[in-house]
Amino acid sequence: MSHRRRPAVRGGRPLLALLLSAFFLVGVCAATGIAWDPLSAGAAGSRSAPAADVPWSAGPGDAPGPASSPPATPPPTKGAAAKGNPKGATDTGAERPTGALPFDMPQPAALRSGEAGKKLVFAHYFTPYPLSLDNAGADNDYYTRNYLNPDGESGKHGKYGGLLRDRPLPVAPKSGDWEFANLQQEVRTARAAGIDGFTLDLLSLSGKNWDRSNLLMAAARSVDPAFKIMLMPDMTSLKTDDPGVLAGAIATLADASSAHRLPDGRLVVSPFKAEEKSVAWWTEVIGILKAEHGIRTAFVPLFLDFGAHSGEFAPISHGFSEWGSRSYVGQESSTRDVQRAHGMGKIWMQPVSVQDARPNQGIYDEAGNTATLRATWTRAIEDGADWVQLTTWNDYSEGSQFAPSLHNGHAYLDLTSYYLTKFKTGSWPKIVRDTVYLSARTQFAHADPTGDQSLVMSLRKGSAPPRDRVEVLSFLTGPGVVRTTVGSAQDSHEAPAGIHSELLPLKAGTSAAHVVRGGKATAKVELPYRADHTVEVQDLQYYAATSGREP
Secondary structure, three states: OOOOOOOOOOOOOHHHHHHHHHHHHHOOOHHHOOOOOHHHHHHOOOOOOOOOOOOOOOOOOOOOOHHHOOOOOOOOOOHHHHHOOOOOOOOOOOOOOOOOOOOOOOOHHHHHOOOHHHOEEEEEEOOOOOOOOOOOOOOOOHHHHHHOOOOHHHHOOHHHOOOOOOOEOOOOOOOOOHHHHHHHHHHHHHHHOOOOEEEEEEOOOOHHHHHHHHHHHHHHHHHOOOOEEEEEEEOOOOOOOOHHHHHHHHHHHHOOOOEOEOOOOOEEEOOEOHHHOOHHHHHHHHHHHHHHHOOOEEEOOEEOOHHHHHHHHHHHOOEEEEOOOOOOOOOOHHHHHHHHHHHOOOEEEEEEOOOOEEHHHOEEOOOOOOHHHHHHHHHHHHOOOOEEEEOOOOOOOOOOOOOOEOOOEOHHHHHHHHHHHHHHHOOOOOOOOOEEEEEEOOEOOOOOOOOOOOOOOEEOOOOOOOOOEEEEEEEEOOOEEEEEEEOOEEEEEEEOOEEEEEEEEOOOEEEEEEEEEOOEEEEEEEEEEEEEOOOOOOOOOOEEEEOOOOO
């Protein structure tokens, strides 16, 4: 199932949605520096890169102006910004606390050696959304004022209720080179989760995103020389037709020791939407890298349509990947993809995802709470994928982030460490402490926003049907009783030892759960964000919390 599909128009506003879509295709954010190309506009409903086919903001670094400085008096907040930070959560960058996970996480060295070291896990890094954009306090920083607020950036995102619905878990302002320090913190967080490196989405060859790409290479090297960055030129965003220009940019980044190379020294290059350029064009890029820069390449193209292009790309490729589907249904096709790649003698990089909800493109997938995360990891494990790409680490405009975020804390990243350990070691980790993950939306799937939002998200074709459920995902050392509160409804269920998913009807209010065994509570979790029937702004991301972390 291709990740990029034209969205179906939600009932009730078809003409308006089409008009708005047309308007935004032409009205590209000036900060991107890219003109709209009607010949490439067929990818509407695609990734939220600074490409010509989606509304996008480059942030304060590429668009300096009055909005980059905090106002003297903060304006009233709306949308996701109005939810605030009910627990005052911050990301200090500290080591993972003891007891955060239901199992004892192997040390990074153990996951990088022997057979485990051959199974690589990367997370897709999207440069527009680092931990902080302006080094300001989270109550009034650029994310809060301009990306979560529908009125932000002079109202340019008002049509779809604001650019984002979530943000990185807030960090305190830092002295000195705060951007570099924050990137170092992200590398440490990923490494602690068992991740081997980042796939770096190269959106441009100059400007803030290019500068941040170079800074990330240096940050990775400074934190851990074994943490690698796989170069991923984004062919939906890069507009050069000159193979020499792209080869030169790749060579510049390849000078960093953190650039991912195979044991034989070949530089791994994995372009996003590789089929945007012909095999002949890529052959020229690979040839220039070798002839002019002395760089041998292991080419691992990522396709939006693997089946249509794998045969023609096979002669120049070390392996293949695809962006994948973001719903828990239809994942069986990945078995066929892995078998096809291996049948050609190529490695396969499997996409693993949490969810996908894109306000600025008017489309979402039904993730089924944590069902998509568990289904995509299961396919990677059972189908024998060689590498995994978490899609994504931090693309908040797609709602696809694994990174610690305001509305999810570390829940998704902690949960993925369990499956990552199985993927790399071949054995399921032993559950040594009760841990409960709670996930739910803060509104019902068919809620109609009451605010000024006019472009609303519709369900992607082929996705699972919408559902309104709270999921209690328990990891238990032995059988226990799980007592739950969803709004005003209280209930309990018996949960077996091991992993168990229990679905409860979503109700207005907050949700909580705790495990009882022998008359004592062993694990407690609360999801502090309220679910409501009436909402000002549409928000179809799932929020999550874990008992393994302090609120």
